[in-house]
Amino acid sequence: DSGVTQTPKHLITATGQRVTLRCSPRSGDLSVYWYQQSLDQGLQFLIQYYNGEERAKGNILERFSAQQFPDLHSELNLSSLELGDSALYFCASSVGLAVNTGELFFGEGSRLTVL
Amino acid sequence: AQSVAQPEDQVNVAEGNPLTVKCTYSVSGNPYLFWYVQYPNRGLQFLLKYITGDNLVKGSYGFEAEFNKSQTSFHLKKPSALVSDSALYFCAVRDPMTTDSWGKLQFGAGTQVVVTP
Secondary structure, eight states: OOSOEEEOSEEEEOTTOOEEEEEEOOTTOOEEEEEEEETTTEEEEEEEEETTEEEEEOSOOTTEEEEEOTTSOEEEEEOSOOGGGOEEEEEEEESSSSOSSOOOEEOOOEEEEEO | OOEEEOOOSEEEEETTSOEEEOOEEEOSSSOEEEEEEEOTTSOEEEEEEESSSOSEEEOGGGOEEEEETTTTEEEEEESSOOGGGOEEEEEEEEOTTOGGGTTOOEEOOOEEEEEEO
């Protein structure tokens, strides 16, 4: 158990809908990262938050947004969903700002299916 | 820009035989390199890292990796594979010279390892 909790584990929704994925980092970790894993794109970095502030942005669509709350949990909001958004969304956390140690702790993911 | 390549989609090995999973990278400076493993229906787990120092890095579960700067490679190895090593393995790189990527690890496409009894 990595200590990172993601909910829901599975989510099925329709095109055009909006969903929210939730992540609780390991106790004491200030950085939260979101990754998308799909068969065609592989593992793609979406966005990073550190202590409530956005710190790095990757291949995140404008239809997607995220935030980190004062209690350090994070939410990834996906709107106007398309079939191609079906993927496994991972949250990871680390202690500090920079990924110098490289050790990210991953949750078990939220599998999103868009029908 | 940083990138990482895993040239093999799948590696098949018999239990007890040596296991090698290949990874090559491209960064502008000295790389930070990592290996992660993903078991079915689970998140990624950190195996090992190379930041600086000894080119041979030892990690979890008996795995090790060798950093080769001239060949820009960071191959993962295990002397004697177990059936339980069957999983998806990801190589990742971070370019420490790129300050706008503090949070971003660039992952390879992954290599499926199948260890047969």
